[in-house]
Amino acid sequence: MDLSNLYQEVILDHYKHPEHKGLSLEKDVQVHHINPSCGDEITINLTMRDGVVSDLTWDGVGCSISMASASMMTGLLHGKNAAEATVIVESFVDLMHSKGTSQGDENVLEDAVAFAGVSQYPARIKCALLGWMAYKDAAIQVHGK
């Protein structure tokens, strides 16, 4: 396994220049998730307007995989309605559990297919999923409001 397959440049780029990082002042819900095995943490603020993700910001500390993944996710989910967002999230989760057998659907995941390599490193799947699991939690909470 070539390590540059795991650490694709687009991932390192998002790690160094994260998008939507910094929590917005207003939000419908805030969710804080941690990875207890490594101490990585993420907080996300989610606002939905008329069933659409109108604002999604995050902050956190962690490895390049967890931080870049959160950065890419927030970009991807912005402006999507709840159902579209769910499709994207499920697609990413499936990719992470594919054990290297899937390249990911670029039409759905766009740049996030760069994380396909992570699925071959069992210890890192949780890193890549940290932000996505926080979003899933936030989406459920917003729905319940």
Place this chain on the structure above:
Amino acid sequence: MTVNPALIRKDFPIFERTVREGKKLVYLDNGATSQKPNSVIEAESDFYRFKNAAVHRGAHQLAEEATEVYEQARDLVASFLGGVSDEIIFTKSATESLNLLAYAIGSAEPSNRFHLAEGDKIVVTEMEHHANLIPWQQLAKRNRATLGWFEVNSEGRLDLSQIESIIDSKTKIVALTHQSNVLGTVNPLQEIVKRAHEVGAIVILDACQSVPHMKINVKELGIDFLAFSGHKALGPTGVGILWGRSEMLADLPPFLFGGSMIETVSMTEATWANPPKRFEAGVPNMAQAVGLGAAVKYLTTIGLESIHDHEMKLTQQLIHGLQSNSDVEIYGPAGCDMRGGVVSFSLANIHPHDLGQFLDSQGIAVRTGHHCAWPLNRKLGVVATTRASVYLYNDSSDIDALLLGVCDAQRFFARA
């Protein structure tokens, strides 16, 4: 005797394999668990092959032989620690040893010397592994005792300047690590034991990181209880040790109830066997105990003083090498005095997980994360660190590989 890693590695079958597509295994995660020599693997499997029966039960030949090798293992561990056999309790892990103590103490009646009343104090340190923090933190909560602790200073050592007020007259328990699993710091026990005994407190030592790596004599340390895990000391998983001074164990109530630990039983009452049996309810992890016996035999043959000298040479090489890299920050004592072979560090702009992953691609196994010492990490102001920890089978080429790997990782992650 000088430690010869090349010769020692021949005893450890795992070094015959390669990792990550043909790379030599550079195993520097000994603080998490050690590799096993053939003598340990064989002792464990031979128990199942030739002696397997439930110890201390049954009148048949196998039961006799199983009991004999199990008790021999206890004798070996006792002489390894400088204690006597009846002071050695086999548990499943050091974590269980410490929990056993916490629960036993927590259940002691008011007439018992271990009774922990409301307002009594338990003292720990800021550098404890979760296994020697949470049992006491939770015991304090259950028994309405208070929890106090020694802080860690900027050199990674315990701040003992307030020892008299921290270990005060209310203190009943002082529980601390012998060597930090993150910083490598070896704690000065003499002063702490003296003060604890002055106020009538007991001293419980988490020796997981020290017993496998340095000569320990429980009598000389003056402590009251000690816990360590077999698997960090070349032994199998599933076996830990609790050592307690005879007069302490005599008064300690049991924690786990069941077979073997009783003297008499009626439908409504039970009385307890003497130590160590009082604390070994149920059929124990016999093969693992026998394996641990073989492990301490192996360590004794090489000699703990030699092992420690060897490790400190490697540690010095590692610290010097890391210090020459301006992007590296080392946590813990910079010198080798009162220190063990555990070195935690961070690398500017590269998260420990990413560094660990890169090193893994080069065949180098290190630990990354909070090392089960979250409060200490907070104190250090880091989320996670990278930790390298050495043992008797490591050599200077392993350290060179790590130092080179760190530089290569810097180049790799700088590319985007």
